[in-house]
Amino acid sequence: MGDIIKSDKIAVDRAELEKRPSVLRGDKVTKVFGYGNSKTVAVNAVNFNFREREVISIVGESGSGKTTLAKMLLGLIGVTEGDVYFKDAKRDISSHRKKKEYWRGIQAVFQDPFSAFNIFSKIDSLLLDCINLMGGKKFSPEKKYEMMSEACSFVNLKYDELTNKYPFELSGGQMQRLMIARIFLLKPKILIADEPTSMVDACSRATILDMLMKLRDEVGMTIIFITHDIGLAYYVSDTVYIMEQGKFVEVGSAEDVIISPQAEYTRRLISDVPKIHEEWDLSTV
Amino acid sequence: MGKVILEVKDLKTKYVTRFKESVYAVDGVSLQIEEGKSLGVAGESGCGKSTLALSLMGYYFAPLHYISGDIIIDGKNISGMKPDEVRKNVLGREVAYIPQAAMNALNPTQKVIKFVEDVVRAHDKSMSKKDIYDMAVQRFEVLGLPKEVLSKYSVELSGGMKQRTVIAISTIKSPKVLIADEPSSALDVTSQKMVIKMMRELMEKGYIKAMIFITHELPLLYNVTDDIMVMYAGQIIERGTAHEMVFDPVHPYSKGLMGSIIVPEAGTRDVKLEAIPGTPPNLKKPPPGCRFAARCKYKIPTCEHGERSPRIFDNNRMHRCIHSVEYLQERYKNEREAGSKGKVSETGAE
Ligand SMILES: Nc1ncnc2c1ncn2[C@@H]1O[C@H](COP(=O)(O)OP(=O)(O)OP(=O)(O)O)[C@@H](O)[C@H]1O
Ligand SMILES: Nc1ncnc2c1ncn2[C@@H]1O[C@H](COP(=O)(O)OP(=O)(O)OP(=O)(O)O)[C@@H](O)[C@H]1O
Ligand SMILES: [Mg+2]
Ligand SMILES: [Mg+2]
Numbered sequence: 255m256g257d258i259i260k261s262d263k264i265a266v267d268r269a270e271l272e273k274r275p276s277v278l279r280g281d282k283v284t285k286v287f288g289y290g291n292s293k294t295v296a297v298n299a300v301n302f303n304f305r306e307r308e309v310i311s312i313v314g315e316s317g318s319g320k321t322t323l324a325k326m327l328l329g330l331i332g333v334t335e336g337d338v339y340f341k342d343a344k345r346d347i348s349s350h351r352k353k354k355e356y357w358r359g360i361q362a363v364f365q366d367p368f369s370a371f372n373i374f375s376k377i378d379s380l381l382l383d384c385i386n387l388m389g390g391k392k393f394s395p396e397k398k399y400e401m402m403s404e405a406c407s408f409v410n411l412k413y414d415e416l417t418n419k420y421p422f423e424l425s426g427g428q429m430q431r432l433m434i435a436r437i438f439l440l441k442p443k444i445l446i447a448d449e450p451t452s453m454v455d456a457c458s459r460a461t462i463l464d465m466l467m468k469l470r471d472e473v474g475m476t477i478i479f480i481t482h483d484i485g486l487a488y489y490v491s492d493t494v495y496i497m498e499q500g501k502f503v504e505v506g507s508a509e510d511v512i513i514s515p516q517a518e519y520t521r522r523l524i525s526d527v528p529k530i531h532e533e534w535d536l537s538t539v
Numbered sequence: 540m541g542k543v544i545l546e547v548k549d550l551k552t553k554y555v556t557r558f559k560e561s562v563y564a565v566d567g568v569s570l571q572i573e574e575g576k577s578l579g580v581a582g583e584s585g586c587g588k589s590t591l592a593l594s595l596m597g598y599y600f601a602p603l604h605y606i607s608g609d610i611i612i613d614g615k616n617i618s619g620m621k622p623d624e625v626r627k628n629v630l631g632r633e634v635a636y637i638p639q640a641a642m643n644a645l646n647p648t649q650k651v652i653k654f655v656e657d658v659v660r661a662h663d664k665s666m667s668k669k670d671i672y673d674m675a676v677q678r679f680e681v682l683g684l685p686k687e688v689l690s691k692y693s694v695e696l697s698g699g700m701k702q703r704t705v706i707a708i709s710t711i712k713s714p715k716v717l718i719a720d721e722p723s724s725a726l727d728v729t730s731q732k733m734v735i736k737m738m739r740e741l742m743e744k745g746y747i748k749a750m751i752f753i754t755h756e757l758p759l760l761y762n763v764t765d766d767i768m769v770m771y772a773g774q775i776i777e778r779g780t781a782h783e784m785v786f787d788p789v790h791p792y793s794k795g796l797m798g799s800i801i802v803p804e805a806g807t808r809d810v811k812l813e814a815i816p817g818t819p820p821n822l823k824k825p826p827p828g829c830r831f832a833a834r835c836k837y838k839i840p841t842c843e844h845g846e847r848s849p850r851i852f853d854n855n856r857m858h859r860c861i862h863s864v865e866y867l868q869e870r871y872k873n874e875r876e877a878g879s880k881g882k883v884s885e886t887g888a889e
Contacts, residue, residue: 314727315727315728315729315730316697316698316699316726316727316730317697410816410817410818411818412818415821423556424585425584425585425589428584428585430584454584454755455581455582455583455584455755455796456581456755456756456757456796456797456799456800456801457583457795457796457799457813457814457815458583458584459755459799460799460812460813460814461814461815463812464812464814482726482727482728482731484728484803485758485801485802485803485807486801487803488801488803488807488808489801489807489808489812508808509808512803513803513805522729523728523729524803526728526729526731526732527728527758527802527803528732528756528758528759528761528762528763528802529758529762529802529803529804530758530761530785530800530802530804531802531804532804534732534762536732536735536736536739538732539729539732539733539736
């Protein structure tokens, strides 16, 4: 497995972390879909407090409610019960204008990159939209070109090869990197990344993680990873939240949660991950 | 050496785009798989893995075109066959292909049994519904899928169940080769494990004779396949056993790839991941010489000229670097030592 070169990552001091200003906090946040017999409690009274520059992972099985929570945080769907606080103030996204304002501060990279793109618009306009959203509508074409090229090369893509193409002409991994190029242009305060690296190879994943961490340092961004990839959660996060059927069953530092899990559910999840040095036991499913 | 089930010789295929440009996505791929063996394919996104999978079926439709090369399945060369013949005699019977994201492409208005009927009838119009049903029930049971699934719609199944159903249907005619493109990547770890277990069972029970498994997830490949092949810009740049490839990669690109594996094992959090700067070459006009040269830290001037033919070493291992295995291993070793020295002096300074 290559060289064991120590990373320059500094282990976060939990006490320092907990003193940082809160950017997003939830109090008994709940989402219920449907009524009566067909009622699903997708997210069940979860509490959380995400802080400035914190890297968080929310890990759980399919259907545990991760994407639903992400959508509530983004304000794409309503909260059935409970409260969300943005920078310590109760979030208000009651009007279209307020929502737009909120989205300047919080952005997402989604699970299925194809779904996020309008199939009728070319890649150029996708990136231009970001520049416009950030108030760059009046920039000169050269300036815009420069910004788009910079964003593309930030994610290892070449703008000149993408221009005039439609999203469906790219491979899955190219699409995913394009989504991060958008974030590079938008520079939000909070980024929600729903399975951002599920379609890329290990090397590009390392590159993407590098990019996101660099962005975090530059912008002071809080990143919330939503993932099945427990290796990734372990590697990048300060704090890991384990979600089971709409609830957080375990929360703590990556080291505590992944290496010494307490909850039975977390233990099982971790034992199901294929590893390199430990045997992967197929008889347990 | 066991019997060779799949042999591919110098296969070349391309896409022709809207602008009539050619994209050489599979550019001279050769490989062999013996009976009972599985081969993993890894590589950077866009390097041509899915195109290789598609090309291996011998069934080409625009924008994908065959250029040259042979695909021999159990002694039978399918590369010269007409599309109709391939559809009737090869697909599902000789080769089954599970495309990336197949499970999301199922027609939501059809019941699962209907898909089974479609697959069977593509080859055998005479089989009755009852016989098909009985056959499906039997196969599903062996593979641990409840027979109730047959009368459900795909939307009624969970992701993991849907993918296992897709695999069971695709292999119902016991094809010799199964090609699975990212079959478990969208699934959570537990469902992924069930999918893998089922693929193992297909092999163990002899329903398939060889398997090609494409995924980005290297720890998964390591645990699933006998051999691993790394692809770069349309070509195979290294091949070896899963263990050799993960722990002792030779080609600088594979080295980078394996150096970026992350697993939830104590200590891995402190390892610095390798990220290779730069981008792969444009497949419309691949550069001469080594395609990785532009990004390689071991590049010498001759790397960017001529043809880089594969070097075979240690029995079945192959790599496509200009440098010898010994040279590369020596360089890696020196770097490792320099790296750990750096670490010592760091802690020493404290
Ligand atoms: N729009 C909706 N209407 C009804 N139920 C829904 C809706 N969206 C989600 N659900 C249900 O809520 C639960 C949580 O779903 P969610 O998509 O949040 O899970 P997830 O953890 O993101 O899963 P995955 O890992 O597969 O993406 C599931 O039971 C799902 O069926
Ligand atoms: N329909 C198409 N027309 C033109 N070019 C295409 C088409 N489909 C794919 N390509 C190009 O062919 C190359 C190989 O693509 P392919 O989908 O095989 O990559 P891949 O290795 O499977 O990537 P991923 O890991 O992202 O799935 C890429 O450069 C891609 O842009
Ligand atoms: Mg989800
Ligand atoms: Mg692919």
